[in-house]
Amino acid sequence: MHWILLRGLTRERAHWGDFPERLRAAFPGQHFHLVDLPGTGIHYREASPATVRAIREQVCRQVSHIPRPFSILALSMGGMVALDWAQHAEPGELQHLVLINTSSGFSRPWQRMQPAAWPKILRLLVRRELFHRERDILRLTSSRDIPLSLCKAWYSIQRQRPVSFTNARNQLLAAARFKPLEKRPMADALILASKGDRIASWYCSAELERRWCWTLKLHADAGHDLPLDEPEWVIRQMGDWIPGTR
Template identity: 35%
Template sequence: MENEIILLRGLFRGCHHWGDFPNLIQKAFPEHTITCVDIPGNGYLSSKISPNTIEGMVESVRLQRKSNCKVYILAVSMGGMIGLKWAELYPNEVASLICINTTAKEFSPFYERLLPNNYLKILMALTSDSFKREKVIYEMVSNQPINLNTVNKWASYSKLHPMKISNFWRQLYAANTFRISCPECDLHFIASEHDQLVSYNATIAIPKAWKIPIITNKTDGHDIALDNPTWLLSTIKKVWIK
């Protein structure tokens, strides 16, 4: 493998939420450029208006590349939708895509794509201060005991780059109206069997429909990079180092 690796996050998450994982993947792929990308409305682009379509997000992400070579994409949740649409619209730009806990409307119902026991938690997060919001999100995306140091870092970051509630709804609308056809690039799906945010059935629905082998994580939550970066890095190396 050569060239640039793009790291894409999901709904209301920014580059900062990767934690130390970009450094880990850089060490594993020292000859390659690692680029963390935020969509408008998230992270360092929090002051911008979020596109209300996945296609609009793709156009923003493409402009943030550091090279003109084909990219390798590692994407979580809604980030996987962006990666899939990028590969569909611009097949000559994407060499390989790994989707982690990604879903799509046409493959599974809404109550599997966002488990009902999270609805009230999300509303609570949207109306809370930065610490409380990040603590609630941590509890939804992780299967590990809560790490207050991480929550405090997330909260400090959200104060520096405050996210607008209107952007949350625009991103949610984009995710809920997303439709996709199977792209031609090298494609892999990772699904957390015990994801507390999204049903495992929803995350395996796309690869099952497209007859693509599923890489199953049997212990960790929605955010595998947070819960088990060692396992995730090992899995990525098996996929991308031939």
């Protein structure tokens, strides 16, 4: 089985840390492909579209070489791209869908972006001092103690492949505008959410469960970056949900 991994707003493949290696160890024989959204990672010099649909179309072109069917594991804004993808996929293209702390236009604006997070994110977008910006992003997206080594690693990522203000703004606009179609794209999907998420309320994930009868699993206190805070919990939920992996 082939998996595509998508990160969130202004983040890239390197921000997964050792999570892909943990996945490969937990699910031997499966292939995990780390894919960057336009304007981030290896595509940081490219312009990011300002709609989820256009972002999804560019990502689809990137992965045209990956054998079908494949599965998608996506975090935050990456989950919006994955959800849009599932609703426009060709028959037999997608096998499994795992969404982590994502949101959509089905939820209230103050649930999609909690009021306390708005001024922090706006300040982060314009802040020029990279080390402190990356440290503050970690403090916002994680509910765990942040080691200095991790702050340095994220600072190094941004130094090497900086996300421009314009691309960050376009991604934010795309996320804010996104509303899925009404149709349920798959019979089931795994939705993972954190009650300790300070960016998107877990009620956004609960709305997808309510609307489409998908499988929702909640972590009691992890932050928005659930694979960073609780990678083994995420892997355990996947193993329990995907047939034949346990």
